[in-house]
Amino acid sequence: MPRLPFLKGACWLWIVAVVSLSSGRAHAYAWMIKHGFSKCGSCHTDPSGGETLTAFGRYQSEHFLTMGGADMEEMSNSSRFLFGAINEPTDVNLGGSYRHMVLYSASVPGVPAEWRQFPMQLDVYGSGRIGKFVIGASLGVAKGIQGNAQVRAAEINKEPGEGFIVLTRNHYVGLWLQDNTLLRVGRLNLPFGVRIPEHTLWVRESTRTDRESDQQHGASLTYTGGRWRVDSMLILGNFQLNPDRYRERGYAATIEYLLNPTLAVGVSSLLTHSQVDALTRVQNSIRYADGVLMRWGASEKVSILGELDLLKEGGRRTGLTGFVQADYEPWQGLHLMLTGEVLDQGLLEKPGVLPVRGSGVPRYGAWVGFAWYPVEHLELRVDGVMHQDDVFHGQAQLHLYL
C-alpha cells in the first residue's frame, strides 16, 4: 500500500483532537509468529513478550507492524524511544503507553444505549542490563478507581481510589544464568496461556493471568533455547495487596514447542492457594487452571491463535474457557480479527443453584475487530463484542506508545 505523507499528518491531528477533547504499553503481538518471530524475546526485553521493546523490536515494529513499513530499508529515527528525541544508552530500553478507550453499550428495553470514554493507561516502563544482571519496572497513574478490584491490584500508594493512584505492574531484578536462561525476582506477568493484549478476553479474566494488573510477586525462570520456550514462576503473592491472607501462593508455567518456524504449540498450568480469595472471599481457596495453546502463522497474511483451559476455582466445580482468534492482514498495518471465546466458570457449589450460561454450562462470545497501525508509535483499534446474555458492546481504542 502506498505510503502517504499527508496520512501521517492527518493521524496526528486526529490524536491531538481526541486527547484534547477528552481528558500503553507496547504489546506482545503473538501473531508476529507469521513473520517467523516465534521467540518473544527477540523484540521484547521480557523473554515471554510484552511491554518494553528491544532496539531490534523497535526496528521490526516499524518494518513489519506499521503501514508502509515494509518499504523502509532502515529504521527511521522517529521510531526510536520518544520519537528519537533521546538516544537510550546501550543496554537500556525505555518505553511508555497512553491508551484511551471509548465504550458503547447497546440499549435494552427500558435502558438507553450508553457511551463512555476514559483514559485506560498512562504508564512508563523500561529495563536495563549490566553485564549478566537485568532490572526492569513500570510506573503509571490512574484516577477514580475506588470500587475497582482490577486496576487497584497494581496500586502502590495507600490512598483510597477516589483520587490519583500510582501503579506499578512490573518490577524485577534478574540474572542471565546462560544466554538463553533468565532468572528473575519481582512482580512479573504470570506465564500462562497466549500473551495477548485483550485483557478482558475470558481466558485472561477467568484464569486471572492478564497483564493489566494480575501480575504477582515471585521468582521466575525462563528458558528460550532451540525450539523450546519454558517459562515458570514460583508465585509468592501480590505484595501490593494486604493483609497476607489474601495473597496467593503457588506456581504458573508455560512450555511451548516450535513445530516449525511459524507454528508453536504448548501447555500451561497454574495452581495457587490463598487463605481467603481476594475476589470471591472463599476461605482456604485452591485455584487451578491447565490448558493447551497454539500460535500459527498460516500465511504471510493470516495467523491463528488459540487456547483452551480447564478451570477450577474454590467454591465451584470444574469449568473451562478458551478462545480462537484469526487475524487477517490484507495490507501491512491493517488487521481484521475474528475471535470466538467460551467460558464456563463451573457450577457454584451451593445448594439450590442451577446451571446458567457461564456457570455450569458454556457461554459463548465473539469479537470482530479492526486494528490499524498507520504510523510508528500508534495503534487504532475498533472492536465489536458480542456475548450471550449481554448487549452488544463497541470499543474504540487509541494506543500511543513511546
Next chain:
Amino acid sequence: MRRIPLSASLALAIASTVGSASATPEYPGVIDATLNAMCGPPASRCLICHTTARGGQGTAEQPFVRHLRTLGLTHGHDPSALRNALNLLDENWDSDDDTEPDKKELRECGNPSGDDLGAGPEYGCDGAQLVPLAASRESRSPAVAALAIGLAALLVHFARRR
C-alpha cells in the same frame, strides 16, 4: 518521517485525566440512595450480588440478586430496575436465612447474601502515601517551621554580610 514535537504529545497526555478502566460501579450508590444508607462503593460490595469482586455479566449468582431477579432486575446497568426491585422488596425478606432481613442488612452496610464482607483487601504498599497523613503533617509542622525560620535567618545573615 519528521519528528513529532514530543512536548506537545506529552503535555496532552498528562493534561488528560487518567481514570477507571472498570465498569461504572453505579449499583452500590443506587442501593445507598434508595435505602438511605451511606456505605460507599468499596469493591467488596460487588459481592452482595456477584460471586467475584470484579463483578461482570454472568457472575450475578448470589442469593440476594437471585431474589431481585424475580422482582424485575433481569440485567445489568439498569439503575431504575434496581431501584424498583429494592422498592418492591419485602421489608422482612431474608435471602441468606440469617434472621436479618435483607433491607436491614443493606442499611447497616451488611451483606444480605451471606457472611458480612468486612473491609476486604487493602491495596498499596505499607507506608506509601501520595499525600502525607494529616496527623504526620501536624507533627512535622513545628520542625518545618523551625527549619524555615533558620533558613530565613541564614539568608538574612549572608545578605547583610554582602
